[in-house]
Amino acid sequence: MSLNLDLQLATELPGLPLLEQLHRWVLAALTGDGYDPTAAAELTIRIVDEVESAQLNQRYRDRIGPTNVLSFPFDLPPGIKAEDLGELRRLLGDLVICAPLVEREAAEQGKPPAAHWAHIVVHGVLHLRGHDHSAPADATCMETLETETLCGLGFPPPYE
Numbered sequence: 001m002s003l004n005l006d007l008q009l010a011t012e013l014p015g016l017p018l019l020e021q022l023h024r025w026v027l028a029a030l031t032g033d034g035y036d037p038t039a040a041a042e043l044t045i046r047i048v049d050e051v052e053s054a055q056l057n058q059r060y061r062d063r064i065g066p067t068n069v070l071s072f073p074f075d076l077p078p079g080i081k082a083e084d085l086g087e088l089r090r091l092l093g094d095l096v097i098c099a100p101l102v103e104r105e106a107a108e109q110g111k112p113p114a115a116h117w118a119h120i121v122v123h124g125v126l127h128l129r130g131h132d133h134s135a136p137a138d139a140t141c142m143e144t145l146e147t148e149t150l151c152g153l154g155f156p157p158p159y160e
Contacts, residue, residue, distance in 0.1 A: 001037050003027055008046040013099040016047055017117045025118045025153065029125035032149035043128070044094040045121070053098035068105060069120045070096040071127035095124040111158075115150070119158040122149050 005023050009016065017025075022045055030041065048056075053066035060070065074091040097120055106116035126142055133139035147157045 001027060001030065001035070002040040003030075004040070004042040006042070006044040008044065010052060011047055011049040011099045013047075013049070013103065015103075015113065016099060017114065017121075021114070021117075022121060025121040026125055028149050028153050029122040029145075030129070032122075032145055032152065033126060033129050033131075035129070039090055041090045041092050043092045043125075046094065046096045047099050048096055050098055050100050053096065053101065056096055066098045066101050068098055068101050069124040069127075071124045072096070073128045073130070092125070093128045095121070095128070097121070097124070111156075115155040115158070118153055118155055119146065119150055122146050 003023060003026060005019065005026060007019050007022060026043060026045075031037065035041070050066040053070070054064070056070055057063050057065065057067045060072075061067070071093065072095075073093040097117075102116055102120050103113060106113045109116065123142075123146055126145055131138070131142045131145070133142045143159055147159065150156075150158055
């Protein structure tokens with residue numbers, strides 16, 4: 001699979017995952033979700049501080065405060081069909097990840113930071129692919145995919 005991953009760093013926090021790690025985690029999430037391995041994909045990950053995360057969370061979800069990940073799936077403009085794009089990359093969308101919150105959650109949950117970062121990336125990619133966890137059955141499906149993907153990457157199950 002060909003993945004074009006655009007990484008935007010909007011925080012000064014040290015110790016952020018490397019582009020290669022993020023790339024590997026995104027590919028694992030796509031593969032685990034049955035994404036066509038011959039397809040090309042494009043995704044932007046923007047790593048932000050708490051102020052930007054809170055602003056975006058308020059604007060797009062009407063919720064106060066920062067959140068660990070926001071997912072913005074790409075939608076084709078009206079009148080454009082996917083089959084009209086031919087060989088162009090499949091634009092998956094954007095993930096906005098709040099670095100200080102992810103680091104704090106990892107510490108609070110007693111997890112290695114890399115394990116929690118991987119979980120947040122996989123979680124966000126699954127949202128971009130249309131998964132949700134608002135209903136119990138959907139949450140079970142999504143958590144199963146997350147667990148299988150993270151264990152396949154060598155991380156412990158995220159919900160234990």
